[in-house]
Amino acid sequence: MFKPIFDSQKTYFNAQQTRSLNSRLEKIERLEKLITTHEKALCEVLKKDLNKSETEAFLTELLPLKQEITFIRKHLKSWMKPKKARRSLITSTMSSHVIASPKGVVLIVAPWNYPVQLALMPLLSALAAGNTAILKVSEISSHTGQLLVKLINEAYQPHEVFASDVAPHDFHDLLDLPYDHLFFTGSPSIGKIMMSAAAKHLTPVTLELGGKSPAIVMEDANVSVSARRIIWGKGLNCGQTCIAPDYVVVHESKKEELVAALIHSIENMFPASHINPDFPKVINERHHTRILAYLKNQTILMGDNKGIINDLA
Secondary structure, X not given: OHHHHHHHHHHHHHOOOOOOHHHHHHHHHHHHHHHXXXXXXXXXXXXXHHOOOHHHHHHHHHHHHHHHHHHHHHHHHHHHOOEEOOOOOOOOOOOOEEOOOOOOEEEEEOOOOOOOHHHHHHHHHHHHOOOEEEEEOOOOOHHHHHHHHHHHHHHOOOOOEEEEOOOHHHHHHHHOOOOOEEEEEEOHHHHXXXXXXXXXXXXXXXXXXXXXXXXXXXXXXXXXXXXXXXXXXXXXXXXXXXXXXXXXXXOHHHHHHHHHHHHHHHHHHOOOHHHOOOOOOOOOHHHHHHHHHOOOOOEXXXXXXXXXXXXXX
16 A cells, blocks of 8 residues: 555656755645644544543644744754855865755654654654655544645645555555654654664664653652643543653651642542543553552542542652
8 A cells, every 4th residue: 555655756856856955845835834724623523532622722832843843943944055164184175064954754653642742743844844744634633634635635745745544554664664764653662663663674764752841849849830730731632642740759847838739729620520521541541541540549639539649758
């Protein structure tokens, strides 16, 4: 399925069709039009998949893209200019420059937690750099993924950009190609698969992987401010953010004060979140079960038997 598309993109790229400033800007303008024209529809599918309110969908998914487009449009011309390089003794009689060149065909594999922003942000970068792209959107955020596939494949010819929501069991057809760069956002387990596939072709890789994100509260911290910031970061997208704080390291003298402040912040920022129609939801049953497993054999400090804060100290 993907090899004919890859070959057509490689041919298009080798014909120097993507390199000019005007070509890059024109492709970015098409993406900007896609976002602007279908803003309401994108917010609606984010609501279906993650229960994001229109406000949160705009602030966390669409606004960053619009800001990135403005930034790229402002700076792209200067980024493309050759930069003078310092000469060495050997090259003292020469003129040296660093020239930024596009790589070719880029594979982008996007995650489910920010399915619009984390699909289109790397696509913006790939197009600004003068590449073609195959974009694999998330099949888990299925409503958003299906809409993105439809909109992107209407906005671009397959030899420019092609989008798919192919399931992981068909990854072999997607990954067994000599891409010029691979950009993946997601879990370390899938990241290993991506890295292994890329290694077969010596493909350069950008991996943005989930990990552990501690919040550290020191002895001299403003506990009230710290608690509000921790709960804001954890409440965003129902905690489904790769850099959301997932545990707290706190000076023992501040522990009790911090626990009280965290509970107070939750009660003020997210009252009755379980019945709030605008509070995001966990993406699916598998992830819901995984999260509940963290609470087994723990002391629950707030919430019902499903818990909100647990004491691991």
